Amino acid sequence: MNNTSADDAYLENKSNPKDKLKAFNSLLPIFSFIKPYKLMLSLALLALLVTAAINLSLGQAVKSVIDNGFIAGSAEQLQATILGLVFLVGLLAVGTFSRFYLMSWLGERVSADIRKAVFNRIVTLHPSYFEENRSGELMSRLTTDTALLQSIIGSSFSMSLRSLFLLIGGLVMLFVTNLKLSLVVIVAVPFILIPMLIYGRKVRALAETSQGAIADIGTYAGEIIQNIKVVQSYTHEAREQVAFGEEVEKAFVVAKRRVKQRSFLIAIVIFLTFAAISSMLWIGGMDVLSGKMTGGELGAFVFYAIIVATSVATIAEVYGELQRAAGSATRLLDLLKVESDIKQPNQPSVMKAQSSSAITFEQVNFSYPSRPDIPALQGINLMIPTGKTVALVGPSGAGKTTLFELLQRFYDPQQGHIKFNDIDIIQLALTDLRDAMGMVPQQPILFSSDVWHNIRYGNPQATDAQVIEAAKRAHADEFINELPRGYASFLGEQGVRLSGGQKQRIAIARAILKDPNVLLLDEATSALDAQSEHHVQSALNELMQDRTTLIIAHRLSTVIDADLIVVMDKGRIVDTGDHHSLLTSSPLYKKLCDLQFDKSNSNK
Numbered sequence: 001m002n003n004t005s006a007d008d009a010y011l012e013n014k015s016n017p018k019d020k021l022k023a024f025n026s027l028l029p030i031f032s033f034i035k036p037y038k039l040m041l042s043l044a045l046l047a048l049l050v051t052a053a054i055n056l057s058l059g060q061a062v063k064s065v066i067d068n069g070f071i072a073g074s075a076e077q078l079q080a081t082i083l084g085l086v087f088l089v090g091l092l093a094v095g096t097f098s099r100f101y102l103m104s105w106l107g108e109r110v111s112a113d114i115r116k117a118v119f120n121r122i123v124t125l126h127p128s129y130f131e132e133n134r135s136g137e138l139m140s141r142l143t144t145d146t147a148l149l150q151s152i153i154g155s156s157f158s159m160s161l162r163s164l165f166l167l168i169g170g171l172v173m174l175f176v177t178n179l180k181l182s183l184v185v186i187v188a189v190p191f192i193l194i195p196m197l198i199y200g201r202k203v204r205a206l207a208e209t210s211q212g213a214i215a216d217i218g219t220y221a222g223e224i225i226q227n228i229k230v231v232q233s234y235t236h237e238a239r240e241q242v243a244f245g246e247e248v249e250k251a252f253v254v255a256k257r258r259v260k261q262r263s264f265l266i267a268i269v270i271f272l273t274f275a276a277i278s279s280m281l282w283i284g285g286m287d288v289l290s291g292k293m294t295g296g297e298l299g300a301f302v303f304y305a306i307i308v309a310t311s312v313a314t315i316a317e318v319y320g321e322l323q324r325a326a327g328s329a330t331r332l333l334d335l336l337k338v339e340s341d342i343k344q345p346n347q348p349s350v351m352k353a354q355s356s357s358a359i360t361f362e363q364v365n366f367s368y369p370s371r372p373d374i375p376a377l378q379g380i381n382l383m384i385p386t387g388k389t390v391a392l393v394g395p396s397g398a399g400k401t402t403l404f405e406l407l408q409r410f411y412d413p414q415q416g417h418i419k420f421n422d423i424d425i426i427q428l429a430l431t432d433l434r435d436a437m438g439m440v441p442q443q444p445i446l447f448s449s450d451v452w453h454n455i456r457y458g459n460p461q462a463t464d465a466q467v468i469e470a471a472k473r474a475h476a477d478e479f480i481n482e483l484p485r486g487y488a489s490f491l492g493e494q495g496v497r498l499s500g501g502q503k504q505r506i507a508i509a510r511a512i513l514k515d516p517n518v519l520l521l522d523e524a525t526s527a528l529d530a531q532s533e534h535h536v537q538s539a540l541n542e543l544m545q546d547r548t549t550l551i552i553a554h555r556l557s558t559v560i561d562a563d564l565i566v567v568m569d570k571g572r573i574v575d576t577g578d579h580h581s582l583l584t585s586s587p588l589y590k591k592l593c594d595l596q597f598d599k600s601n602s603n604k
């Protein structure tokens with residue numbers, strides 16, 4: 001249990017009363033999610049009040065049954081009282097149904113809304129956020145944390161309110177029924193409250209650690225499953241089983257401590273409560289024997305005392321849960337507060353139809369946020385004329401992909417400007433900017449959906465005929481028709497497997513359908529066979545026709561056909577020109593050609 005000291009330190013930190021207050025305050029913003037459902041909430045509260053009142057009135061029925069029925073010996077009165085009791089219980093059933101249904105509905109509705117709000121926020125965040133936060137952890141917030149909040153709102157919250165009503169009502173009825181006995185109960189209360197507060201605090205801290213450990217398990221398993229082929233080809237199954245087992249056991253140890261504290265809490269509260277009831281029965285029983293109170297009064301008193309005791313026990317239990325939920329709420333609401341680093345202009349400029357220079361980089365310097373000291377791009381000045389094809393070449397790590405990332409505003413440069421049709425891209429609405437660009441990545445991303453969905457991702461409004469037309473132009477129609485279910489065949493994770501060239505043609509069809517002004521193309525480095533390469537090349541030619549194109553080039557044919565070649569190295573542009581001039585003027589270009597391309601071709 002090497003977690004113990006860390007957990008204890010954690011508990012120490014949490015013992016500050018201010019922190020405790022903060023924990024419950026963190027639940028408050030949840031109310032803004034409940035606000036739209038005021039009517040449901042009011043109805044639920046009404047049902048809650050009515051059922052609590054009926055519960056309390058049952059005590060009077062008990063008194064009446066004993067005093068008027070048993071002790072007076074009247075069968076008629078007993079019958080009338082029992083009928084009244086049945087009526088009350090029927091009302092109680094209706095009230096309980098309404099309370100349970102409405103509260104659970106509210107819990108489900110609010111957690112659904114929070115899930116949507118969190119997802120809506122996540123998809124708009126800047127990509128570097130996802131480098132700092134593991135995806136498994138974000139998933140667990142969307143699922144586990146929201147599920148916990150749902151059970152809190154749908155059940156714990158209603159239970160604690162109900163118990164609070166019953167506690168207050170029960171206490172009032174106790175005093176009304178018998179003052180002396182009530183004082184016995186009052187003396188017992190602090191004995192019940194003190195352990196509740198001590199253990200409640202520990203339970204909360206352990207619950208947070210426990211949830212963190214569960215999220216770690218999810219992240220770990222997710223990564224292994226995603227990379228299962230690497231795991232198997234290195235025959236690391238057994239090692240991974242052991243490592244995963246250790247993660248699970250770590251979570252179990254924390255969970256065990258939490259469960260132990262919580263069990264103590266419940267056991268102590270129940271023992272103390274019933275010990276108090278027993279002493280009360282003894283004192284009250286003596287009073288009944290000596291004629292100071294009626295049997296019915298004692299019966300009613302015991303009934304109310306049990307109500308008060310169970311209410312206190314319920315509140316003690318729910319208190320721990322509410323503290324757990326405070327942890328989830330804090331994490332979720334923190335996530336809702338994250339702002340994207342990519343700021344949109346308040347008054348976006350209107351996109352110009354066209355200008356002679358499609359894209360201009362002016363003195364652009366950029367470092368990735370995770371590596372602020374290492375420049376990824378330095379002093380970039382580049383003009384890409386409208387309608388032309390510009391090839392980017394350079395050794396690995398030269399900054400070619402980074403240039404694409406900045407163009408799409410996944411990151412903003414620390415210095416300099418990037419202009420699109422002569423307007424600074426930070427003045428444009430992000431959707432306008434990104435709608436104008438089409439990216440075909442080196443590793444095409446397919447979603448686990450059918451071919452229709454995957455191609456239509458380029459333009460969700462496209463008709464079936466337009467999708468087929470795009471596939472034909474991308475030289476993909478033929479192989480799609482040979483798939484088991486044609487365009488309705490599933491691709492992606494659980495779908496049919498496509499070859500690298502086929503995936504690329506789907507990605508090209510998607511870009512054709514998008515019909516962007518500017519095409520960003522990252523050529524595949526993996527060698528395709530001659531026929532596949534021919535298909536992909538024909539598809540690309542179709543896509544590049546009359547379109548400003550920026551290509552990270554890996555093929556000689558692309559480089560030779562380009563209107564301009566930009567040679568990059570270590571984040572800088574070292575040379576620009578056409579193939580023949582660069583072969584003589586740029587030693588790096590010559591070296592790249594010799595290395596990357598077939599030597600005999602490079603002198604063409």
Ligand SMILES: Nc1ncnc2c1ncn2[C@@H]1O[C@H](COP(=O)(O)OP(=O)(O)OP(=O)(O)O)[C@@H](O)[C@H]1O
Nearest residue numbers: 368370371376394395396397398399400401402403
């Ligand atoms: N997300 C990132 N966070 C931090 N550094 C990064 C990130 N992406 C790239 N880099 C760094 O920025 C530099 C430029 O990388 P970039 O991917 O632009 O090179 P590239 O020319 O496209 O290389 P390749 O041809 O291998 O894809 C490299 O040093 C790389 O390590």
